[in-house]
Amino acid sequence: GPSGLGKTHLLNAIQFEIKKNHPDFNIVYVDCEMFTNETISAIKTATMEQFRQKYRKADVLLIDDIQFLSGKDATLEQFFHTFNTLHQANKRIVIASDVPPKDLQGFNERLISRFESGLTVDVKPPDLETRIAILRMIATMNGSNIPNDVFNLIAERFTENIRELEGALNRVTAMASLSGQPVTRALAEQ
Secondary structure, X not given: OOOOOOHHHHHHHHHHHHXXXXXXXXXXXXXXXXXXXXXXXXXXXXXXXXXXXXXXXXXXXXXXXXHHHOOOHHHHHXXXXXXXXXXXXXXXXXXXXXXXXXXXXXXXXXXXXXXXOOOOOOOOOOOHHHHHHHHHHHHHHHOOOOOHHHHHHHHHHOOOOHHHHHHHHHHHHHHXXXXXXXOOHHHHHO
16 A cells, blocks of 8 residues: 555554464564665675574564565565565565555566465555544544544545644644644634
């Protein structure tokens, strides 16, 4: 799914649940930038075996933003072998991406076909009711008292991205706080 819809949040929730239910599992969570940096470092410092042990001994590998491995051939090669090792050992691999497997640019066909053999879930923007519920949850967590019409206004105007939705609510509450005014629909419209 597109940026800002909660893919990283879902990976963190998966990690939390696995830790809670299987505290003995070796869980490795990494974003592609870190995976790439660790691959480069392992190549430069001749510590590739330690790198392999870290990733290939995982019970669960969670990797975020896989699309950023595009064109990084050495890193993709290491990821391919890591993926195969874990898959053959019946370990779990959860990957987040901005695009579906078939649309990943710069990935070879053998890796894409492996991705497609798993469960692919399309994360879509939330509907109006869900956006309002998200805003209410954020306001509750922040201890803010926000009228329903303000939630409705923000949720109607920001439809594609949770970060933008949260940012809009933050701007409204900040403006109210800085100006010493209560949060109202008129203030939110402003």
